[in-house]
Amino acid sequence: MKLQCIHYENFRNHRLLNFEPSYGISILYGPNASGKTSILEGVHYCALTRGFHNALDSECLYFSSDFFVLESSFLDATERATTVRVLYTKEKEKKIIVDKSEIKPFSRHIGRIPCITFSPAELVIVNGAPAERRRFLDNAICQTNRRYLDDLLAYKRVLQQRNALIGQMYEKTGSQKEMLAIWTDSLSRLAASIVYTRMQFLSSFLPLFQTLYQLLSPDEHPTIVYRCSLGKVFHDSSIDQLYSQFLVKFEETEREEILRGQTMTGPHRDDLLFLLHTREIKKYASQGQMRIFLIALKLSQHRLFSDILGEKPICLLDDLFSELDASHSNAIFRLLETCGQTIITSAENKPYSHVDSISIESLKGIKEM
Structure with a gap:
């Protein structure tokens, strides 16, 4: 399974942002509290209908916003596309829309996007x-x-x-x-x-x-x-x-x-x-x-x-290498090279070969309004 792209609107600390990771390993790096984890959490919503660690939907709103929207597109191993839209407003219940059809109950979506x-x-x-x-x-x-x-x-x-x-x-x-x-x-x-x-x-x-x-x-x-x-x-x-x-x-x-x-x-x-x-x-x-x-x-x-x-699940790995020595980090990278699409957040850029490094600051500077 691969994430092609995801659009964020009023989600966590992103008012408007687009993210298009590579199909291999991507490292999203930048300072703490700059929104790296929020990008992973948005993908998690689209795959599993909820945020990290049982966070309330209302906790994912951008500052004083009344709603958030996540729009994403995935490709499976047969290159079949699936679109997922998550809409939450304070006044109405959350909606999950897959390929233009609303999903109820949300449990019907679990397993469609392995993660x-x-x-x-x-x-x-x-x-x-x-x-x-x-x-x-x-x-x-x-x-x-x-x-x-x-x-x-x-x-x-x-x-x-x-x-x-x-x-x-x-x-x-x-x-x-x-x-x-x-x-x-x-x-x-x-x-x-x-x-x-x-x-x-x-x-x-x-x-x-x-x-x-x-x-x-x-x-x-x-x-x-x-x-x-x-x-x-x-x-x-x-x-x-x-x-x-x-x-x-x-x-x-x-x-x-x-x-x-x-x-x-x-x-x-x-x-x-x-x-x-x-x-x-x-x-x-x-x-x-x-x-x-x-x-x-x-x-x-x-x-x-x-x-x-x-089908290889998407890997969303937040702050993976913190507190790990170089030997363990290298061993993990060797394993990840066989895992398909992997998105890793890090406070620092990791200079590994065959890895796409993305600065959260440049991403926000170019695509966030």
Whole structure:
């Protein structure tokens, strides 16, 4: 997948700006707070319908503007063009228009423009709360698996309904007990499908990740373990086996769930354990090791997407080389040369061969009004 061009109007700190990256590696360089990240974020909106790090649409408005518009054009591996227009106004809901047709719900667009991101803020995937790792895993699977995205959305709806019911069940009535059984069965089926898909994804992802990580840090041995709220789960478990396990677990914890007023088991409580040399990375690794771990996660995601989709995702890499030594930077560049279109932001120009360097100041000076 390649971005041909993107137009920004009233987006972040760009009132009017056009950007046309090369089809290989582009480095967008310039001072901090000059709008480099905003350019990546605009592409992210067009690919995934939202900004970085769950930013509110209203936060992306240019100063006192009432609206922003993003207009972009992409080419896939067969040279078929796709246009994406994102329009947001304070008075109306956001609109996503693809090839002149409005998309509703936005989830229908996910996967059409495969995209991989990196930013320093995403280090929370490695060293933050379990929710950050679940979000990474879910976002990765959703771009290649429509069924998973549908299951995930359905699971969130059923979970909300089940939590609302058990929050009212101080004393179980007959009708409440019957309704709880219905919600529990629905939740168990969806949970089984989600956990199964996550484990299948990781079984394909982990070998790629370990191979790629050791290209960056040959002396280190990483692994990823899926920590399931069910307890011990075998990687060859079927969906039916997981469904039965969930039913048993919910029966065991029903009383405690009613006392707490919340569902205590399910994929919304699971986690990924990131290890280096069998030790948990967020407890023992240096900042540099955690950064390399995250970069390896993202580049492995790119390779897996390419294998599954037959389409290389666009790479949007914000402040990629900060805090990295020359050896790691060179190793990453060698990997990126095979990744298709890559847009990197940097405070300084990086004099690498086969790289298109673009100054944010000259870009704004020529194309921003």
